[in-house]
Amino acid sequence: MISRRGFFKTVGASFLSMMALGSYAVAEPLVRLRTARYALTPPGWTPGLKLRIVALADFHACQPWMPAERIVSICEQANALQPDVVLLLGDYVSGMRLVTDRMAPDVWAQALSTLQAPLGVHAVLGNHDWWEDAEVQRQGGGTPASRRVLEAVGIPVYSNRALRLEKEGRGFWLAGVEDQLAILPRRGHPEIRKDDLAGTLAQVTDAAPVILMAHEPDIFPQVPGRVSLTLSGHTHGGQVRLFGYAPVVPSRFGDRYVYGHVREGGRDLIVSGGLGCSGLPIRFGAPPEIVAIDLG
Template sequence: MSAGYATALEPYRVQVTSYRLSPQGWPPGLRLRVAVLTDFHAHPRCMGEAEIVAVVARTNALAPDVTVLLGDYGSQSPGPVPFERVAAILRGLVAPKGVYAIQGNHDWGDDREARRRGYGPTRAERALRGAGIPFIENAAVRLDLAAPLWLAGLGSEEAPGRPRLQQQFEQFRLDTLDQTLRDVPAGEPVILLAHEPDIFAQDLDPRVVLTLSGHTHGGQIRILGWSPWIPSRYGQRYAYGHIVEHGRDLVVSAGLGSHFVAGRPVRLGAPPEIVIIDLGQSDAATS
């Protein structure tokens, strides 16, 4: 029964998970609704074209002010939905303050040509830009709001140029973040988009008031809050949900698509989700 549910039902039951947050350093009086979509891993057998169309329609119906796409658009299994089709469908997303995209580890790691060159754009990036979706890679943009607020996109950990030694790598990520925020004035708050959540363990720039991530799939199999495997150097620490450390906020989405096991998508206790975050309001979460 559980095996059948995990392969035939839960991977297709997209839920809406909502959070209400007032992060430390958030502009007083500013309210903003952010939709988070990530880890599509688009494949006809799980999160195919029809499913992505439905996700776009549901997201638009939730009326976000800003929608962010956090990477891993294509599937690693044979016969994926082409990036260009995924991007064409995502072009239908509507948000008055913008739709912005970054890319994930698989967008880099599975693009042999980009890896061979040692630099982008990846096929995923070309497809999203071609569909008219702004792509922020190690860059920041100021949102058109009454109060100053920036959106910054950090490149994936799997982008070329990663140092091998852990200490050097962590400093490299912080240096990259410093460059990403170079145009942000002192004291102005930033929402950071980072496909992998591990950057949150570092001593982040105080302008970063909220970090949004995916990558973990919520463990994809999650039993009583525990997962047998999390693709993170910190294990269960950043597996899923709203995490607060040292007065800083992180939200990790379980994503939409699934990695395949024995040729079938698997999810158990970590259903695919659209994440909605209402900022400037009291802290709560509902599904």
């Protein structure tokens, strides 16, 4: 039988352990950053085409969790990886209420303008870039402020668009679909999605491989084999992972597309764990990350 002293020692130790875990979960988004690396040659990839992609997702810019200085620091580390192309996968705006200050869109956009790559920096929008824009929500559409500020600093935003790029004479297509959760449901009006996968891929006019940017990975079952690689964010890797399991995943597929490299039916998807936080300013077992992908 445990003694009174032993009982309180056990309770005290448990309390301190919980405090330590809680402190780590809050500190992780602020101080930790890793690089997740992948190397693959997708089916149908052009022989001899070697391409390094650096992908950044889910900044959720705000004070104090993702200030402009941290965004610049992340961009510097991304540049140091010497990417051929940088892809931004959406959710630049924070939807959290536990913040000390919002960040003006032009401030985080200016921070992102420090990214550099020979084949450019390219972006899609995420659900929070739509949800936190009161005007486009009221109208049920329009151009979100996130798109305007990105394009103002020279970063093109792919809203159901495809563009052909080349490296050393070998071509590939970069495509991006608009957000799948763009307009929140209102009384008498259902949720409105803005993505057009078929229309986007219809712009591809030759046999060169296609890289698709889609903020939410839930689109992946609809992606045809014609697409060499799909890149997504949105899930934050679960944001909290216990023994490899994420109890909460913002996807109708549960943990099927929660994180990392997924191959289904000969098709490839890579889901970034993201950089910022949503809901609560904590991460545990799912540290912020830069994604570096070597193709070919």
